[in-house]
Amino acid sequence: MLYYRAAIMFLCALALEFGSAWSQDQPSRAKPPKVTGAWTGLWGPYNPAQSPTLAKEKCKALDCRVVQKDRVWQATFEGECGRPYKFIIKMEGRQVGDVVLFKGTTDLGEKDGGVFDWVGRATDKEFIGFYTSAHYTGVFQLTRPKYGDKKGPSRIQEGKNRN
Numbered sequence: 001m002l003y004y005r006a007a008i009m010f011l012c013a014l015a016l017e018f019g020s021a022w023s024q025d026q027p028s029r030a031k032p033p034k035v036t037g038a039w040t041g042l043w044g045p046y047n048p049a050q051s052p053t054l055a056k057e058k059c060k061a062l063d064c065r066v067v068q069k070d071r072v073w074q075a076t077f078e079g080e081c082g083r084p085y086k087f088i089i090k091m092e093g094r095q096v097g098d099v100v101l102f103k104g105t106t107d108l109g110e111k112d113g114g115v116f117d118w119v120g121r122a123t124d125k126e127f128i129g130f131y132t133s134a135h136y137t138g139v140f141q142l143t144r145p146k147y148g149d150k151k152g153p154s155r156i157q158e159g160k161n162r163n
Contacts, residue, residue: 030095030097030098031098032095032100033095033098033099033100033122033123033124034124035066035068035073035093035100035122035123035124035127036066036067036068036073037065037066037144038063038064038065038144038145039063039064039065039066039127039142039143039144039145040061040062040063040064040142040143040144040145041061041062041064041127041140041141041142041143042060042061042062042140042141043060043062043079043138043139043140043141044060044138044139044140045136045137045138046130046137046138046139047137060079060080060081061079061080062077062078062079062140062142063077063078063079064076064077064078064127064142066122066127071092071093071094072090072091072092072093073090073091073092073093073100073102074088074089074090074091075088075089075091076088076089077089085112087106087108087112089104089106089118090104090106091103091104091118091120092104093122098123099121099122099123100121100122100123101119101120101121102118102119102120102121102122102129103117103118103119103120104117104118105117105118106118113133113135113136114133114134114135115133115134116131116132116133116136117131117132117133118130118131119131120140125143125144126141126142126143127140127142127143128140128141128142
């Protein structure tokens with residue numbers, strides 16, 4: 001009888017452990033954040049030897065519009081940095097809890113730094129990320145534009161990258 005109790009307790013513990021591991025592998029059941037739409041903020045260079053915050057004097061304004069098709073988001077970044085630019089970046093995303101984690105790779109052309117890798121995280125209110133290439137590293141921090149803000153995201157139209 002003692003043997004059967006020990007076996008049943010062992011099987012129950014095994015079932016609890018298996019159930020816990022299985023639930024961690026399941027996709028998030030949290031409500032997906034709304035990451036599509038207009039964003040505005042700053043981007044700038046990143047140097048790990050310096051402060052992790054963006055230095056305002058080195059940053060540039062950045063506007064963005066995000067659309068989603070299945071698990072792929074397309075972000076159109078637009079702004080000016082010596083000349084106007086507009087880049088369309090396709091980023092794969094996955095929901096983890098109440099955020100979407102992004103990653104993507106795109107070739108902006110030789111004139112704009114070549115191939116870049118992007119990683120980021122977005123919630124309903126904040127879209128932050130990091131980019132790197134053979135010659136550049138940087139960060140961007142975006143939030144939703146304030147109601148009635150005339151600059152930025154409202155001027156972004158779908159189209160080709162400007163080179």
